[in-house]
Amino acid sequence: MAKGKEIASVCSQKMLADGIYSMWIQTERIGIQAVPGQFIDLYSRDGAKLLPRPISLCEIDQKEGRLRIVYRVAGEGTREFSRYQAGDPVEVLGPLGNGFPLKEAEGKRAFFIGGGIGIPPMLEAARQFKGEKTAILGYRDSHMFLVEDFRRLCPVAVATEDGSVGVKGNVLDAIRAEGLKGDVIFACGPTLMLKALKQYAEEKGMECFISLEERMACGIGACLACVCQSAETDSHSHVCNKRVCKDGPVFRAEEVKL
Ligand SMILES: Cc1cc2nc3c(=O)[nH]c(=O)nc-3n(C[C@H](O)[C@H](O)[C@H](O)COP(=O)(O)OP(=O)(O)OC[C@H]3O[C@@H](n4cnc5c(N)ncnc54)[C@H](O)[C@@H]3O)c2cc1C
Numbered sequence: 001m002a003k004g005k006e007i008a009s010v011c012s013q014k015m016l017a018d019g020i021y022s023m024w025i026q027t028e029r030i031g032i033q034a035v036p037g038q039f040i041d042l043y044s045r046d047g048a049k050l051l052p053r054p055i056s057l058c059e060i061d062q063k064e065g066r067l068r069i070v071y072r073v074a075g076e077g078t079r080e081f082s083r084y085q086a087g088d089p090v091e092v093l094g095p096l097g098n099g100f101p102l103k104e105a106e107g108k109r110a111f112f113i114g115g116g117i118g119i120p121p122m123l124e125a126a127r128q129f130k131g132e133k134t135a136i137l138g139y140r141d142s143h144m145f146l147v148e149d150f151r152r153l154c155p156v157a158v159a160t161e162d163g164s165v166g167v168k169g170n171v172l173d174a175i176r177a178e179g180l181k182g183d184v185i186f187a188c189g190p191t192l193m194l195k196a197l198k199q200y201a202e203e204k205g206m207e208c209f210i211s212l213e214e215r216m217a218c219g220i221g222a223c224l225a226c227v228c229q230s231a232e233t234d235s236h237s238h239v240c241n242k243r244v245c246k247d248g249p250v251f252r253a254e255e256v257k258l
Pocket residue numbers: 039052053054055056057070071072073074075076077078079117120121212213214215216249
């Protein structure tokens with residue numbers, strides 16, 4: 001699939017929760033080609049920041065070529081993006097990565113699991129999935145985002161670490177407390193959460209696909225900045241590595257060591 005840089009334009013930007021922003025951008029090509037689980041690289045206008053910032057696609061409007069990203073202000077790059085307003089240009093590269101294998105799981109009972117800032121890519125994945133679906137969303141506290149967007153698609157279980165909303169604990173506590181049953185897991189979130197889900201899937205005999213968010217540089221598979229450990233030898237580097245930006249970010253859980 002062709003990927004490249006283009007100058008997109010900001011359609012809208014709003015704050016969803018403290019430090020969490022939602023931005024729709026109009027693209028010429030990326031929005032038409034993108035699939036759930038892929039990401040884009042956003043370039044800063046500050047020439048001193050040479051590396052683009054990878055951000056997952058939260059919603060894809062293929063008809064109009066528009067994309068929604070939901071992101072946390074983590075440092076200078078994302079702080080700059082949060083100041084953009086409707087009509088502003090933004091340089092983007094994409095669509096990048098492989099995406100979730102939703103077709104393979106069609107007709108099965110799927111869990112769409114997101115933890116913290118891993119929640120956004122699960123929205124478009126859940127939207128495009130054809131089969132029975134449940135979203136399980138994990139937050140630190142009551143400063144939640146995207147819950148209503150998920151509720152418009154499917155039943156939602158919420159876990160908060162402080163117990164202020166939903167089940168107290170993590171996404172697995174919510175699955176157990178609500179007696180949820182599924183055949184396949186699609187997930188994105190902190191490594192500890194993904195590790196626990198991988199083990200849970202093994203125990204329950206479920207398929208499990210996880211999206212990793214390693215630090216990245218080139219974003220297109222050329223620099224090896226983003227490698228993770230894989231169970232088998234990689235055909236590109238001939239060691240037990242996978243490039244998260246190109247071979248992923250979505251992997252079958254048993255493919256990678258966490
Ligand atoms: C494939 C992929 C998809 C992503 N999708 C999203 C998304 O949908 N929404 C979102 O908010 N963020 C997402 N991220 C993380 C996002 O790219 C970083 O938060 C961003 O690059 C930080 O840039 P910055 O200039 O604001 O901060 P920097 O100044 O570069 O860093 C600020 C802090 O963030 C940490 N950080 C930077 N990059 C990452 C990373 N990849 N993972 C974890 N911590 C990091 C740094 O260690 C530092 O502590 C994604 C990352 C990847 C690799």
